[in-house]
Structure formats: structure tokens, C-alpha cells
Amino acid sequence: MNAPDSMKSMNLLEPAVWQGRVYQDGQWSFPRGGTRDVMEPATGGRLTITGVADAADMREAISGAAAAQAAWAAVSPRERAAVFHRAAAILQQHFDELALAVTRETGAILPKGQHEVREAIALCQIAAGLPLAAQGQVLPSVPGRLSIARRVPHGVVGVISPFNFPLILGLRSVAPALALGNAVVLKPDTRTPVSGGFLMARVFEAAGLPPGALQVLPGDAPAGEALVCDPRVPMIAFTGSPGVGRRIGELAGKHLKKVSLELGGANSLIILDDADADLAASNAAWGAWLHQGQICMASNRILVHEAIFDAIKERLVGKATHLPVGDGASGQVALGPMIDAKQLQHVADMVRDSVAAGARLEAGGSHDGLFYKPTVLSNVKPGMRVFDEESFGPVANLIVFRTDDEAVELANNSQGGLAAAVIGKSVGRAMAIGQRLKAGMVHINDQTVNDDCVNPFGGPGIGGNGGSVGGPADMDQYTQWQWITVKNTPPQFPF
Numbered sequence: 001m002n003a004p005d006s007m008k009s010m011n012l013l014e015p016a017v018w019q020g021r022v023y024q025d026g027q028w029s030f031p032r033g034g035t036r037d038v039m040e041p042a043t044g045g046r047l048t049i050t051g052v053a054d055a056a057d058m059r060e061a062i063s064g065a066a067a068a069q070a071a072w073a074a075v076s077p078r079e080r081a082a083v084f085h086r087a088a089a090i091l092q093q094h095f096d097e098l099a100l101a102v103t104r105e106t107g108a109i110l111p112k113g114q115h116e117v118r119e120a121i122a123l124c125q126i127a128a129g130l131p132l133a134a135q136g137q138v139l140p141s142v143p144g145r146l147s148i149a150r151r152v153p154h155g156v157v158g159v160i161s162p163f164n165f166p167l168i169l170g171l172r173s174v175a176p177a178l179a180l181g182n183a184v185v186l187k188p189d190t191r192t193p194v195s196g197g198f199l200m201a202r203v204f205e206a207a208g209l210p211p212g213a214l215q216v217l218p219g220d221a222p223a224g225e226a227l228v229c230d231p232r233v234p235m236i237a238f239t240g241s242p243g244v245g246r247r248i249g250e251l252a253g254k255h256l257k258k259v260s261l262e263l264g265g266a267n268s269l270i271i272l273d274d275a276d277a278d279l280a281a282s283n284a285a286w287g288a289w290l291h292q293g294q295i296c297m298a299s300n301r302i303l304v305h306e307a308i309f310d311a312i313k314e315r316l317v318g319k320a321t322h323l324p325v326g327d328g329a330s331g332q333v334a335l336g337p338m339i340d341a342k343q344l345q346h347v348a349d350m351v352r353d354s355v356a357a358g359a360r361l362e363a364g365g366s367h368d369g370l371f372y373k374p375t376v377l378s379n380v381k382p383g384m385r386v387f388d389e390e391s392f393g394p395v396a397n398l399i400v401f402r403t404d405d406e407a408v409e410l411a412n413n414s415q416g417g418l419a420a421a422v423i424g425k426s427v428g429r430a431m432a433i434g435q436r437l438k439a440g441m442v443h444i445n446d447q448t449v450n451d452d453c454v455n456p457f458g459g460p461g462i463g464g465n466g467g468s469v470g471g472p473a474d475m476d477q478y479t480q481w482q483w484i485t486v487k488n489t490p491p492q493f494p495f
Contacts, residue, residue, distance in 0.1 A: 026211025041107030068212025166196030272424030287447030347393030416461020
């Protein structure tokens with residue numbers, strides 16, 4: 001189970017390894033579904049070529065994962081844990097080059113790329129502890145019988161991950177699912193297949209993960225549906241849009257599968273009248289514009305008390321006017337490009353439609369190529385697209401409120417949200433408001449973009465269909481209960 005010496009100093013980012021391929025049964029093979037260019041959003045240049053799996057490729061990979069799972073689950077807990085310790089060490093060893101690769105592929109600023117690799121290291125370290133954790137309970141029973149409830153792997157877990165934080169949002173399911181004895185079939189977004197999958201394959205291969213335990217196949221809807229519908233895959237973990245999430249939930253329900261959905265939703269940041277205007281505006285700008293707003297926890301709605309509204313608006317407009325936008329890999333900008341033209345058009349349409357419905361454009365609202373300027377909208381109200389939907393772009397939507405009850409009502413007017421936050425000098429008042437918010441994560445005197453890897457991450461409705469991943473939730477998500485009883489001899493029954 002030790003990593004081969006020849007791989008300890010390998011070039012993790014050698015594109016010739018995966019060019020036009022997918023990772024299947026420990027081999028880099030050409031899929032039936034063809035190939036696709038992977039473009040760098042900031043420059044428009046081609047980064048690499050990815051293989052694109054079709055439904056037949058996916059079914060073949062599932063066969064390989066199913067065949068490998070039992071042997072992987074039988075590996076001793078300490079040996080399984082060691083794979084993840086080695087993976088963390090490899091990520092740390094290659095930190096700078098991996099951070100730059102994530103930055104370029106996702107159109108991020110360099111600190112975001114560094115954050116992804118740093119969190120990936122933490123996710124592997126946390127996963128290393130799972131095989132050594134208690135795996136069940138001894139239950140009360142009658143004399144002469146041992147009654148045990150233990151956690152056992154599902155078997156094969158399908159993971160479908162998004163483009164925005166592809167390394168973290170793929171690995172947060174891949175690592176714990178593998179650590180707990182499952183095999184994993186990962187379908188990363190075809191726009192970010194390296195950060196979202198191929199890097200994981202290379203790292204775990206170098207760390208000594210057995211062939212077949214992890215399969216990585218970028219693909220489109222047919223490959224995804226094949227993964228969701230295959231009876232050999234009892235669990236699907238999906239992070240992405242509400243539309244696709246509903247489709248996956250429908251298919252998974254039809255096939256009686258466990259499903260973990262994290263779909264985003266509208267997140268509210270409430271700024272109270274006693275808040276420090278400078279600090280509050282800094283939090284709002286970070287929460288709304290970090291990674292161009294392409295974050296499921298972004299501060300989509302910024303609810304501001306009428307007494308401080310003008311001060312917050314003025315400060316946000318000033319920041320939007322002066323924050324530099326450009327190639328994040330240069331290290332000289334605050335915002336990078338949108339991931340592609342389709343996502344940019346989605347944001348532009350939402351802003352245009354909302355302005356037509358009565359919102360006021362205070363700053364931004366324009367773009368140069370894929371670079372959409374940080375945008376501020378005021379007079380935002382329910383019924384407008386930027387209030388009702390997740391823009392997934394750098395748009396700060398300002399909503400005025402007059403009372404605490406009104407703020408809570410506005411914040412809870414949604415189909416579900418991952419995160420909420422309240423900023424104000426009176427912590428007791430802010431906490432009283434926070435306890436009334438319908439969100440999976442609530443932060444007092446902070447903005448909405450927070451995750452420590454050790455916390456349960458999820459929310460109600462489209463925030464996460466009531467489930468969570470991460471920290472104490474992982475054992476529940478990636479294993480299932482099995483009841484075992486043991487007696488010395490079979491009893492005599494009256495039949």
C-alpha cells in the first residue's frame with residue numbers, strides 16, 4: 001500500500017498524462033465520448049484537452065469501481081489512513097504549482113487557488129482520521145446476546161462536482177467516502193477537469209490508493225445520468241445548480257438511492273443600524289464579490305437598516321469603482337473573469353431584468369470579455385430576479401429594511417439558503433435575529449462565505465435538501481447502519 005518511489009517526485013501537472021483521457025481502473029485511457037478543449041478564462045487560451053466520457057464509459061468505470069470496492073474496504077484502518085496522510089503530504093509538497101494551476105483553470109485570483117490547495121490538505125488530514133474513529137455502538141440486549149450497530153460503506157459512491165471550487169467541492173466527498181471504505185466514481189465539470197478530478201487521481205495514485213477505488217470521468221448529462229441511474233451506485237453526492245439538482249433528485253428517488261444535494265440558494269447578510277459602516281461594507285464586498293460571486297455561500301442579498309443604508313451604499317459603490325478586475329494569476333487584481341460566456345450572460349441577463357423591474361444600477365453592470373465589473377444594485381425587492389434567484393456573479397444586491405422582524409421576513413423569503421449572517425454591535429440582538437433565520441450556517445459579525453472543513457455544511461431547501469457534508473456529518477453521509485447480533489448457540493423456538 002506504500003506509494004511507489006518513482007511517483008514521489010513525479011510531475012503532478014504533466015498534461016501528457018491525461019491529455020484527451022479519463023482515469024479508469026488506475027489507467028489513463030481514451031473514452032468513447034471524445035475530447036474537449038479546456039480553456040483558461042482569463043486569457044482565452046487552451047490549457048489542455050480533456051477526455052469526455054459517454055454513458056458506456058461511465059458504466060464501464062462503475063464496473064471497475066464495484067470490483068475494487070470490497071478489497072479496498074478490507075484494507076486495515078491504519079493502512080487506509082496512511083493513504084490520506086501521504087496524499088496531504090504530496091499536496092503540501094506541490095503547493096505552489098497546484099495553487100497556480102487551480103487559479104488558471106478556474107479564473108480565480110491566486111489567493112483563491114492557494115485556499116483550495118490548503119483546504120484540500122486539511123480535507124485529506126481529516127479523512128485520515130475517519131478509518132480510526134469508532135464505527136458503531138454496542139446496543140442494550142437480552143442476556144446471552146451481543147447486539148451491535150455498526151457503520152458500513154455504501155459500496156460505490158458517485159460524486160458530481162462543479163466548476164467554481166472544483167478541488168475542494170470534489171474532494172470534500174471523495175476523501176471521506178474513500179476513507180470509509182467506499183469506491184468513488186467522480187464526474188467533474190468538463191470546464192475544470194484538472195482541478196476537479198485529474199489532480200486528485202494523480203495525488204491518490206502517488207499516495208498508494210489501489211487501482212479502481214477512484215475513477216475520474218469528466219462528462220456531460222448522459223454520463224451523469226448513467227451514474228445516477230446505475231443500480232451498482234447506491235449513493236450520489238452532487239454540488240451544482242438547482243435545476244440539475246432537481247433532476248438528479250428525481251432520478252435518484254426513482255432508483256431508491258441516497259442522495260446528497262448542495263445547490264446554493266439565496267444567502268442573506270443583514271447589516272443592523274448599530275453596525276460599523278466601514279467594517280460592514282468590507283464584509284459585504286468580500287461576501288458578494290469574492291471569486292466573482294461564483295460561490296454557493298456568496299452574500300447575494302445585503303439587507304441594510306434604513307438608518308445606515310446610504311453609508312453602506314456609498315462605500316460599496318466606492319469599492320466597486322476601484323477594485324481592479326483582470327487575470328487573477330497576475331497577482332495584481334481583486335476579481336478575475338467569469339468561468340465562461342454562458343455564465344457571464346446569465347449574470348448580465350439577471351441584472352438587466354432586475355433593473356427593468358425597478359432596481360437601480362449604482363455601479364458596474366458592464367463587462368469586458370469575460371470580466372464582469374463588480375456591480376451594486378439598490379432598490380432590490382422580492383419578485384426581482386436578483387432577489388429571488390442566485391446570480392452566481394459579482395452583484396451586491398442592496399435591500400432596505402426598517403425593523404428586525406422585517407429583516408428576518410425578507411431573509412427567509414427564499415427556496416432555501418446555505419448561509420446567513422448578521423452584523424451589529426449588539427451581539428445579543430444579532431444572535432436573536434440569527435436564531436430565526438432559515439439557513440444551514442449562520443454567522444454573527446461576519447459575512448456568509450465561511451467553511452472550516454470540520455463543520456457540517458448544508459442547508460434547507462435548495463441549500464442542501466436538509467442534509468450536510470463535512471465534519472460530524474461525514475460518517476452519516478458515506479456509511480449506513482448495519483445491525484449485528486451474536487449468540488453462543490441458536491435458540492429453540494416453538495415452531
